[in-house]
Amino acid sequence: MPLNPGLIRDTFTEVEKQTERATAYFYGRLFAENPRLRAMFPPAMDVQRDRLFSALVTIVQNLESPDTLSGFLGHLGRDHRKFGVEAGHYDAVGAALLTTVRKFSGTAWSVEAAQAWSDAYALAARMMIEAAEEHSAWAPPWWHAEVIDLERPCRDLARITLRPNQPYSYLPGQYLSLQAARWPRVWRSYSIANAPRNDNLLRLVVRGVAGGWVSNALVTHTRLGDRVLLGPPLGSMVLDATSDRDLVCVAGGSGIAPVKAILEQVVSLPNRRNVVLLYGAGDRDHLSEIPDLMKLRATYPWLRVVSVLERESDDERLSREAPDGESIGEVVHGRLRDALPALGSLADHDAYVCGPPEMVRAMVPDLRAAGVRRSRIYHDLTAIGEEQSGSREETEAEEHDLAAPAATAADEILDRSAL
Numbered sequence: 178m179p180l181n182p183g184l185i186r187d188t189f190t191e192v193e194k195q196t197e198r199a200t201a202y203f204y205g206r207l208f209a210e211n212p213r214l215r216a217m218f219p220p221a222m223d224v225q226r227d228r229l230f231s232a233l234v235t236i237v238q239n240l241e242s243p244d245t246l247s248g249f250l251g252h253l254g255r256d257h258r259k260f261g262v263e264a265g266h267y268d269a270v271g272a273a274l275l276t277t278v279r280k281f282s283g284t285a286w287s288v289e290a291a292q293a294w295s296d297a298y299a300l301a302a303r304m305m306i307e308a309a310e311e312h313s314a315w316a317p318p319w320w321h322a323e324v325i326d327l328e329r330p331c332r333d334l335a336r337i338t339l340r341p342n343q344p345y346s347y348l349p350g351q352y353l354s355l356q357a358a359r360w361p362r363v364w365r366s367y368s369i370a371n372a373p374r375n376d377n378l379l380r381l382v383v384r385g386v387a388g389g390w391v392s393n394a395l396v397t398h399t400r401l402g403d404r405v406l407l408g409p410p411l412g413s414m415v416l417d418a419t420s421d422r423d424l425v426c427v428a429g430g431s432g433i434a435p436v437k438a439i440l441e442q443v444v445s446l447p448n449r450r451n452v453v454l455l456y457g458a459g460d461r462d463h464l465s466e467i468p469d470l471m472k473l474r475a476t477y478p479w480l481r482v483v484s485v486l487e488r489e490s491d492d493e494r495l496s497r498e499a500p501d502g503e504s505i506g507e508v509v510h511g512r513l514r515d516a517l518p519a520l521g522s523l524a525d526h527d528a529y530v531c532g533p534p535e536m537v538r539a540m541v542p543d544l545r546a547a548g549v550r551r552s553r554i555y556h557d558l559t560a561i562g563e564e565q566s567g568s569r570e571e572t573e574a575e576e577h578d579l580a581a582p583a584a585t586a587a588d589e590i591l592d593r594s595a596l
């Protein structure tokens with residue numbers, strides 16, 4: 178069925194002017210008419226409202242990009258299995274959505290606009306349902322996992338090792354959504370900090386965020402033997418395995434997780450690629466992955482690790498030791514971008530950047546200035562949940578500037594987009 182993107186955009190522009198009211202109305206309408214659906218959603222709906230809106234923005238922006246749209250909706254459909262969403266629920270959501278758009282698009286609404294929205298929603302729902310059905314043939318809607326190891330290198334950081342109850346197949350660099358027993362129906366995203374292993378174990382690096390429900394449940398309250406639920410793997414910041422270029426990796430704080438998984442993959446591949454990693458943290462206690470990285474470097478000397486510490490320790494000797502007393506290798510004091518110029522030209526490099534969004538935004542132009550082509554800069558700016566990242570508002574110009582193959586795919590926005 179031919180879509181009418183122009184009409185959809187015009188009406189949506191009006192809705193966007195009243196985002197908060199419109200999303201509140203949408204859920205009010207949905208739950209008033211389908212009270213049983215309320216139990217599928219978390220108790221606090223603030224994050225949920227943002228996710229709904231982000232998903233709509235992505236869909237509307239990509240109505241004329243069928244590949245991106247089908248990739249995004251496919252991921253969304255698969256991921257929604259973990260909420261217990263079934264094909265029958267889509268009609269209820271569609272009815273509430275159309276009523277909401279009609280109410281908030283004012284004079285832009287018309288019979289033609291109603292048809293355009295109805296057609297677009299039917300298409301989106303079909304793509305999600307088909308993806309979910311196809312996925313259900315080989316994967317569960319969610320995985321149970323047990324906490325089998327737990328380290329707290331410092332008060333607000335945890336390294337958690339999980340054993341899923343079934344094989345968990347993913348690519349290094351991907352992330353997953355997780356639900357802790359303490360907060361039923363609240364899902365947050367965390368990158369997996371190791372490449373797939375024969376024993377199927379997954380390592381997460383979690384930093385407790387002020388007011389963060391799940392991150393603090395994990396960092397403060399988790400005990401060995403606790404059980405969590407995991408959604409399917411998501412995200413496309415993965416290694417371009419066809420490339421034989423050297424790599425520069427930039428990781429800030431817990432942003433080391435996907436970068437470390439990618440590094441483990443790189444060193445396991447037959448073609449040798451030199452790697453330089455800039456690993457930034459406020460202080461050495463937050464360099465939680467340094468012991469593993471030092472072991473990796475001992476085996477693969479072409480891996481160079483530079484620790485970038487914001488705060489200089491009173492005791493310089495201490496600042497050169499990891500929490501367990503191992504060397505932390507090369508140390509630079511300052512912010513990550515301060516360490517870049519010393520690397521010289523990076524014209525023949527692929528770059529992977531992960532960490533606080535402001536850091537990623539700052540690093541992309543710096544990497545380009547150092548010679549990395551834009552299409553070779555991979556980042557996951559929108560992958561991680563609001564709890565970790567705070568606001569992810571970006572201007573159109575920034576989004577454009579940051580566009581890179583791994584980041585422009587709309588499925589990156591999935592975590593903040595669960596309907």
Ligand SMILES: NC(=O)C1=CN([C@@H]2O[C@H](COP(=O)(O)OP(=O)(O)OC[C@H]3O[C@@H](n4cnc5c(N)ncnc54)[C@H](O)[C@@H]3O)[C@@H](O)[C@H]2O)C=CC1
Binds near residue numbers: 368532
């Ligand atoms: N797949 C992904 O996209 C992932 C993203 N993250 C994100 O990474 C962040 C990690 O947070 P924390 O561990 O608390 O790290 P943090 O806030 O302590 O920062 C780590 C390092 O990043 C650098 N940095 C921070 N803000 C900067 C800025 N505005 N400009 C330049 N450099 C800056 C600093 O050098 C600092 O040492 C979170 O926002 C999280 O959402 C984390 C894991 C995976």
